[in-house]
Amino acid sequence: MKLLKRTWTAGLTLLLVSALLLAGCGNGNGGAETNAPSSSPSGDAATEIPKALPKVAFVYIGPPGDGGWTFEHDNGRKYMEEKLGIKADTVENVPENADAERVITELAQNHDIVFTTSFGYMDQTFSVAQKFPNVKFMHAAGYKTADNMGTYFGKNYEASYLSGIAAGRMTKSNIIGYVGAFPIPEVIYNINAFMLGIQSVNPDAKVHVVWSNTWYDPTAERQAAISLLDKGADVLLAYQDSPATLQAAAERGAMAGGNDSDMSRFAPEAYLTNPTWNWGPYYTKVVQSVIDGTWTNEQYSGSMADEMVGLAPFGTNVPDDVKKQVEDAKAKVLSGEFQVFTGPIVDASGQTKVEAGKTLTLDEILAMNWFVKGVEGTIPK
Incomplete structure (x- = not known):
């Protein structure tokens, strides 16, 4: 299965031009992709310090058109993208075997956080997490964690x-x-x-x-x-x-x-x-925590009360x-x-x-x- 690879040439050129213009204006901010800015505490003339947007990926067990599990995870991804202005990458129809480890490994090479959305990806996610300590991994329905790997599910x-x-x-x-x-x-x-x-x-x-x-x-x-x-x-x-x-x-x-x-x-x-799932708010919260630098390797279990699970x-x-x-x-x-x-x-x-x-x-x-x-x-x- 081939993964989509981003082409950075045009973006790099734009960054170099932006850097030269900013240097000429005496502005020290970089030209990275940004999220909603936060204020700098520098008095009345406070400047805005933007936060870099993380690169996000999802691994799916089936097609988003299945009408069930993957359909709802994909809806959650779309919700997160709309809320945070991020375009995530997805790989679908990934079997729960050695192919999963290969796909997760490829994604880890150019993403900041990878969501693996099936129980059978647990060991493969854990293995890849050991090799990429600077990448965050979140695994659905499992129980294994690492310093850079958490789990999430709900009381369906x-x-x-x-x-x-x-x-x-x-x-x-x-x-x-x-x-x-x-x-x-x-x-x-x-x-x-x-x-x-x-x-x-x-x-x-x-x-x-x-x-x-x-x-x-x-x-x-x-x-x-x-x-x-x-x-x-x-x-x-x-x-x-x-x-x-x-x-x-x-x-x-x-x-x-x-x-x-x-x-x-x-x-x-x-x-x-x-039973139904509502993943969007949780995906938004997790990716926002990566942006804010507050991400933790939690073992999260949602419920009907917090609306992750529904009827x-x-x-x-x-x-x-x-x-x-x-x-x-x-x-x-x-x-x-x-x-x-x-x-x-x-x-x-x-x-x-x-x-x-x-x-x-x-x-x-x-x-x-x-x-x-x-x-x-x-x-x-």
Whole structure:
């Protein structure tokens, strides 16, 4: 995959000419690309000292047109560009293997901060960060950090729980399907949160899980959805980047939600709701911190309260009383009155995993490798 390389010849000429003109005028400012200026404390005749704009890059697992995960990251990039006047570089369809390390390495050679936007880029990002200590790296959904590498994600399980309330109310067969992407904690704890939401309104319902082992493969995801529909599932949720599960459900007269983004436009009458992401404000904050010299290698976890995580609008066939029940639960999540993983919680084998009155820590949630009671399926090792 070839990366776009910038041509600096014209810019260099302009810089040299500007430098000569500024020197002739007795002005000591350079000719670098600048952001919004800050004032110099030199009395009434204070001058403006501009801050250099960083060079920013994003690495995408899929195409921005996927309608889900990469679509929302790309929306976040555009939001940041508009707010800060920066044009970022992007590389899409980068697989989570040695190709990722090559791409990240190439970007690190001429960028100040690189966002790697998939869990499977974690080791490659960490490796490249060791080689480029002056470049900042931010990795989505991972847990490894370095002096120049931070992580970011959000508590999308809050919205998965709310989606579960809607699913539990809308099912008639009490067979609900979930098309899981990969058997990693991120997907597992969202399936569990979905099941807990269902149980809060419909203890008789079960969730059947099928793994697609994909992030974006509409054909494989459609086939997985059909296998669940063939079992009698009348409501589905999925954790992939495409709307394939929703579209398959619509063809069978079932209801479904997607993931990452509002997918109602693909099948509004069959649409339930699903967790969504809003990356723009966070990307803006991080890049601004690089401009200001205040960047830190944080491990950030956003939530519904800070609006990094959201819940998509309901489909046209979701009744008002179901919407109200979900909205009432959402208010408790936003206020902090309710925590999704508060006990008692029993796993699929009948073992108590969370005692009554106890709440899992974020670290415990992020390491989850078990299903709650009511989830039918296995977690491959």
